[in-house]
Amino acid sequence: MPDRLTSVGIDIGTTTTQLVFSELIIDEGGGFGAVPRVAVVDKRVTYRSGIHFTPLLSPVAIDAEAVRRIVEEEYRIAGVAREEVHAGAVIITGETARKENARSVLRSMEGLAGDFVVATAGSDLEGILAGKGSGAEALSRRSGSVVVNVDMGGGTSNVAVFREGEVSDTSCLNVGGRLIRVSSGGVVQRVSPSVFPLLSSLGLNLVEGDVLDLEGAEMICARMAALLDELFELVPRTPLLMDMLTSHDLRDPGIPMDGVFISGGVGDCVYGGDNLDPFAYGDLGVLLGRAVRSTRLFAIGGGVRPEETIRATVIGAGSHSVELSGSTIGFSDQAVFPMRNIPILKLTPAEEEGCLSQALREKVLWFMDYEGAHQTVAFAFRGIPNPSFEQVQVMAERIIDGLRGYLASSPVLVVLLERDMGKALGYALSSRLPEGIKVVSLDGVKVGNGDYIDIGRPLARGRVLPVVIKTLVFGY
Structure with missing residues (x-):
């Protein structure tokens, strides 16, 4: 029987702060002998908040307590208790993300939903999220x-x-x-x-x-x-x-x-x-x-109005696609698990076949915040069908070449592949990386830009990893 989840999205922007509740209906798919895949089969908005001016203490500081009061009051009006919320996301956007206390505002929001994707969005990620929401x-x-x-x-x-x-x-x-x-x-x-x-x-x-x-x-x-x-x-x-x-x-x-x-x-x-x-x-x-x-x-x-305008960046909570990545996974240290709320950067097929290193160098900047710090990112590729040893080695070289700046400050490299080459690529990457950098390489995982991934601790004597793909719900 399908399950129903309540999700929340909160957007704290330069001008306005707003909130959306959605009901997500999830069901299990997959045929006989296949790994079940839980996916969102339907969704509907159950509540749209009023649109509030974002409260400020000064031109350079957000009034964190006032923002929290707005959110709590909208919960009350919607008739939703915190414990009834299964998932959610909060995003600080525009000039608000540059305020002196943006991080403390995010911390003040913690606990208002079950599994927040709590991150200050840089302008690139913010633009991608809005493009999803607008249609x-x-x-x-x-x-x-x-x-x-x-x-x-x-x-x-x-x-x-x-x-x-x-x-x-x-x-x-x-x-x-x-x-x-x-x-x-x-x-x-x-x-x-x-x-x-x-x-x-x-x-x-x-x-x-x-x-x-x-x-x-x-x-x-x-x-x-x-x-x-x-x-x-x-x-x-x-x-x-x-x-x-x-x-x-x-x-x-x-x-x-x-x-x-x-x-x-x-x-x-x-x-x-x-x-x-x-x-x-x-x-x-x-x-x-x-x-x-x-x-x-x-x-x-041509004057065609998008599906959403002012609410385009409000993030609905993640739809949870639960699966097991197994068969040819690779990881160098199980101490890195569990990993939660890792944003995904997916390369296009043309980029994989062409200037992969250059595309990685440019696109990883999407996940750099206004202070110049990188988030931990999961890099997603289609991969190579039935790859030869040489093809795997070349792909590993190109990935590392494109991510030298990122790897200088990141202790772990997460790679996701649709095709079965996770273990081979993981070994090739590990052998080339400086000591201390961990590698997680999974296959059989299909994701998109704007998704987030959770990776649990290894199961079945390390042969499989539980994976939760959270596809942010925008097009409501």
């Missing part, structure tokens, strides 16, 4: 096309490019609706340092107390929106673009696109908000949304 990834997979998602919030615009359902590129701009806060009369209340280069390019020097008229606000928003066209080389690039990137440029800015979604709070204003006051939310979000509609990038999307 961009699913559309790209269904149609075999290239779909871009731009998640425009209060502080940043996170870009993810999906090619045939796989993430092929990411970037992020300091473009957001709440970088300048104003009163209903246009009196400037705060200007984020992130927007200083753009203001300077326009010859503006806004400070608290200045009056920003409608014409000036529209000029600022038009320049912000134009950066999206520059990012994708739809218009000539200017030096300002490099100043407004939060970290790195797109690898392939001129990629032909089949569709474009705009999500996030500004996305709400892109596809609606015509009747709102220009300063309705005490910022430039409404005007920025209107400006985006005039870009060439938006025209590519």
Whole structure:
């Protein structure tokens, strides 16, 4: 009989904080003699919270206790007790992830759900999550096309490019609706340092107390929106673009696109908000949304509204796919188990067959936080069918070459393969790694970007490992 699980997702963003409860229906699949696979067979949202302004103690500090009170009150309104929640995830996004006490806020959220994926998202991961929530990834997979998602919030615009359902590129701009806060009369209340280069390019020097008229606000928003066209080389690039990137440029800015979604709070204003006051939310979000509609990038999307806009980044709890990885697994030290909540970076088939080392060097940066520290990551590959000894050795060399920077600070290398070559690749990797770095190499495991994995202690005298794949639920 199918089981029903309650999951929670909490998003603490630059502008807003929100929560979603979902019911996940899981059932066991697999035929006679096959390892059972538990998967989500249906899901539905049972509760959507109100959308709250994220409380701040100061421009550089989140009010952790106030955030916790918001979450606890939403639990009460939803009629959900903590012990009834089986899984969940919390994410701090945008400029909020840069606040001085972001980590303490995450700690204050612990205990509100059964199995939190507690991580401060960097802009790349945040963009990928939003692209899943908006429906961009699913559309790209269904149609075999290239779909871009731009998640425009209060502080940043996170870009993810999906090619045939796989993430092929990411970037992020300091473009957001709440970088300048104003009163209903246009009196400037705060200007984020992130927007200083753009203001300077326009010859503006806004400070608290200045009056920003409608014409000036529209000029600022038009320049912000134009950066999206520059990012994708739809218009000539200017030096300002490099100043407004939060970290790195797109690898392939001129990629032909089949569709474009705009999500996030500004996305709400892109596809609606015509009747709102220009300063309705005490910022430039409404005007920025209107400006985006005039870009060439938006025209590519044809005005098709994504499945979700402001709620795209809210993470529903993980759907649990329980299986055993056995037969040809490899691990160098069972003391590393259990491993929990390890994010997955999946390489595309083209990257595996082409410049694998370069792809690893670039994509592992998705999992670097704003302080420059790497998370532990599980690297997923399709693998080679019936590989020769030489092919296994070459693959091991390419993996290590691409991850030298990552391995300098990580004590364990986790590799996941769809095809049966886990033990052979594990041995090849172990023989090449410096002393002290542990290897976990599993096969028969199919995962995707945005998933997380738990790996339990070895069973059956070390012949199998219990694996829990948590596929984050976005497209509700």
